[in-house]
Amino acid sequence: MKHKIIGLIVCVLMILNTSTIIGTSTDTTKTTQETVMNIIPKMTHNNHDNWAPNPSFEEGDSMPTGWTYSINNTSKYHWDSTISHSGEKSIGALNFSNDTRWSCWITTDFIPVDLVEETYEFSGWYKFIGTSTKQPSALFELDMYDENYTHLGGSGQGFNYSLEWKYQSWNTSGMGGTIVNETRYVKLKLYQVYFTHTEPDPLIEIRFDDIYFGYGNDAPSPPSISGPSNGKIKVSVVYNFTTTDPDGDDTYFFIDWGDNTTNGWIGPYNSGGTITATHTWSEPGTYKIQVKTKDTYGAESNWSEPFTIYITSKMLLIGYVQSAMNQGDECIILNLSIALIIKLKPINLKMYSSVQVLILNNELHGVLGSKFLAVLVYALVLSKAPFTIHSFR
Ligand SMILES: [Ca+2]
Numbered sequence: 001m002k003h004k005i006i007g008l009i010v011c012v013l014m015i016l017n018t019s020t021i022i023g024t025s026t027d028t029t030k031t032t033q034e035t036v037m038n039i040i041p042k043m044t045h046n047n048h049d050n051w052a053p054n055p056s057f058e059e060g061d062s063m064p065t066g067w068t069y070s071i072n073n074t075s076k077y078h079w080d081s082t083i084s085h086s087g088e089k090s091i092g093a094l095n096f097s098n099d100t101r102w103s104c105w106i107t108t109d110f111i112p113v114d115l116v117e118e119t120y121e122f123s124g125w126y127k128f129i130g131t132s133t134k135q136p137s138a139l140f141e142l143d144m145y146d147e148n149y150t151h152l153g154g155s156g157q158g159f160n161y162s163l164e165w166k167y168q169s170w171n172t173s174g175m176g177g178t179i180v181n182e183t184r185y186v187k188l189k190l191y192q193v194y195f196t197h198t199e200p201d202p203l204i205e206i207r208f209d210d211i212y213f214g215y216g217n218d219a220p221s222p223p224s225i226s227g228p229s230n231g232k233i234k235v236s237v238v239y240n241f242t243t244t245d246p247d248g249d250d251t252y253f254f255i256d257w258g259d260n261t262t263n264g265w266i267g268p269y270n271s272g273g274t275i276t277a278t279h280t281w282s283e284p285g286t287y288k289i290q291v292k293t294k295d296t297y298g299a300e301s302n303w304s305e306p307f308t309i310y311i312t313s314k315m316l317l318i319g320y321v322q323s324a325m326n327q328g329d330e331c332i333i334l335n336l337s338i339a340l341i342i343k344l345k346p347i348n349l350k351m352y353s354s355v356q357v358l359i360l361n362n363e364l365h366g367v368l369g370s371k372f373l374a375v376l377v378y379a380l381v382l383s384k385a386p387f388t389i390h391s392f393r
């Protein structure tokens with residue numbers, strides 16, 4: 001995932017215990033036979049299945065199904081329709097206490113994980129309600145449990161104040177040493193927490209909605225480009241682009257044609273499939289096409305390697321051939337000396353003491369000898385030396 005963690009990255013190093021940093025939460029670590037029965041079987045999970053129960057908090061009677069909160073003194077919790085990111089409801093955590101500096105929603109069921117072999121992503125949306133100089137963090141945390149459902153600690157990240165709904169994500173691969181290898185189950189926790197020793201502001205609430213916990217999403221690979229490496233002005237050229245998403249997700253493409261135009265994001269297309277796009281350049285020149293891709297979950301690839309295309313225009317070339325290099329079947333690069341180049345539309349005449357031109361083989365009219373040429377052709381001037389009297393002998 002390439003979501004930028006903009007907020008303060010508070011790696012809550014809680015191999016020790018959650019309570020050492022953000023207060024006491026031992027009431028959430030109890031295990032009962034009943035909760036064990038509710039374990040979600042891992043085999044039902046596909047790449048992007050969301051293991052967070054009731055992730056949009058829409059279901060439930062008196063409480064959102066699958067979630068509860070940690071009782072601590074005077075903290076307060078909301079689950080209602082006053083505000084939501086999607087659907088009608090979201091959950092809120094308030095902190096009315098002066099001596100307790102956190103409040104937290106937590107999932108009721110144990111979610112089986114393999115933190116050693118797999119990378120998991122924990123993400124969601126949050127929004128602050130209320131302005132204050134005392135700004136708590138929105139903390140996403142995993143509580144870790146061993147095979148006997150014994151609490152091992154917690155690991156998470158805190159994110160900064162935002163009055164707009166904001167998406168944040170972290171994944172377990174980035175948490176290194178904070179992951180306990182004996183972990184077999186986790187619970188998800190969503191906090192309002194004051195990391196610094198500030199007296200909590202009772203008026204600030206943090207709302208959470210649309211939570212995701214599951215396998216981490218990987219970006220598709222930078223696309224490959226295939227198509228002609230030369231063309232003519234005002235004639236459309238066809239290119240093929242292909243990419244593969246490691247998760248098999250559908251993909252979008254963003255094509256930069258090198259002439260300050262793009263196609264914007266186009267898609268979605270099947271992973272591994274080939275898409276076709278055409279483009280027309282209006283000026284002769286050397287252009288570099290680049291393309292990037294993203295999956296339907298927003299994970300974006302790097303840019304592809306630049307693909308160079310030479311766009312030619314019609315001209316009359318007269319000069320001495322110094323050397324010639326074939327560029328496939330379609331074009332030749334010539335080094336000319338004492339060359340006269342007359343461009344058509346608009347007419348423009350120039351002389352060069354030496355010049356390198358790329359010419360297209362098709363539609364070539366005239367004399368192309370090993371020493372001398374006089375041709376009407378589609379060509380592109382690649383590099384040139386200024387005309388000097390000295391070059392005439
Ligand atoms: Ca919702």
Ligand SMILES: [Ca+2]
Nearest residue numbers: 218247249295
């Ligand atoms: Ca993906």
